[in-house]
Amino acid sequence: MMKITILGSGTSQGVPVIGCNCDVCRSNDLRDKRLRTSILIQTERTTICVDAGPDFRQQMLRENVQHLxxxxxxxxxxxxxxxxxxxxxxxxxxxxxxPIYASPESQEEIKREYSYxxxxxxxxxxxxxxxxLIDIVDNKPIVINELTIEPIPLTHLKMLCYAFRxxxxxxxxxxxYMSEDSFDKLKGVEYLIIEALRHEKHYSHISLPEAIDIAQRLNVKKAWFTHVSHTMGKTEDVNKTLPSNMMLAFDGLSITIENN
Ligand SMILES: [Zn+2]
Ligand SMILES: [Zn+2]
Ligand SMILES: [Zn+2]
Structure with a gap:
């Protein structure tokens, strides 16, 4: 059994956005308050997180993480x-x-950013x-305790970004952009957390219609959309328009996956 917790589900600025007075940024619905995108993965033996953005401290405190x-x-x-x-x-x-698993390119940036x-x-x-720092290499599973994690390369404008299965x-x-090879590596996935920035197309992120299309082509049992912008609309309104097995992720949501 594996438990996934959404630590953050917001795009790079988070939601609300500083200085914005739109309906979403002023919403009282807690699902419309989105820290920067990250998840926690927990089994009985192992706790890991994917990414550590500017809200990492707050996220670790909120979820009472004692060991990573x-x-x-x-x-x-x-x-x-x-x-x-x-x-x-x-x-x-x-x-x-x-232990930080990252592409060699991301490691260079971490070394610059945290040179001290x-x-x-x-x-x-x-x-x-x-x-x-430990290399992520294409086609080489990452093994952490009993977990075997498959890195899947994606294109994020000009940057390499990894999905994890x-x-x-x-x-x-x-x-x-996701290559056919990477799409094939996702076949058989039943539970999918995938980004959906907003309704309209974007140069470095996929949109909600594109995310729905991928989830449907993979024929997943359930999909949750993350890395959400305030321009997406209120969670409650957007969810009403989605296929019944799909919803916007929200901070603090926890998903239990049996028979993993
Ligand atoms: Zn991002
Ligand atoms: Zn706003
Ligand atoms: Zn990015």
Whole structure:
């Protein structure tokens, strides 16, 4: 059994957007309050999260996460890596460098962004975060304890972004193009979390109609849409228009997947 928790379901600015007075940003529905996109994956033995954006600290506190075995990075946009400094708490608690799985390209950006964590040991500021960067390689499953995670490459404008599949579950965000090969790797997935930025097309993200199309072509049992912009509309209104096995994800939603 595996439990997935939506840590954040919002696009890069989050929802509400600073200074915006639209209906969605002013909504009182908690489902319309979206931190930056991330999920927590938990089994009896293992807890990992996918991405650590600027809201990472708040998300770990909200879900009362006491232990983290690893972080998987989809890609190195700030809304996905901006919270990595707060890994410090787990460094202290667990007395380990946090295993961070990322593409070599994303690792370069992490090293630039958090350069103070990559200096010589004798120059490391006491209390600085420590990371154990591990390559994500195409066609090479990531094994963390009992979990086997298949990385699936996507194109996010000019950037490589990884989707992750664990058995009959997949998490797919931040892309505008998926190769046929990558689509094939998602076949058989029954539970899908996939991004849907807004109704209209976008140059580096897929839209709601495109996300519905992928979910239908994969014939999934259930799909949840994430990385949602305030221009999508209110969750309650959008959900009414969706196929019955699909809905907008919302922060704090937890999904239990049996027989994984
Ligand atoms: Zn993003
Ligand atoms: Zn707004
Ligand atoms: Zn991105």
């Amino acid at each position: 075995d690893a972080i998987l990075i989809t890609h190195h946009h700030k809304d996905h890596i901006g919270g990595l400094d707060d890994v410090r708490s787990f460094n202290f608690l667990q007395n380990i460098s946090m 964590a990559f200096v010589d040991k004798n120059e490391l500021y006491p209390g600085a975060p420590t990371y154990n 664990i058995g009959n579950f997949a998490y797919v965000t931040d892309f505008n």
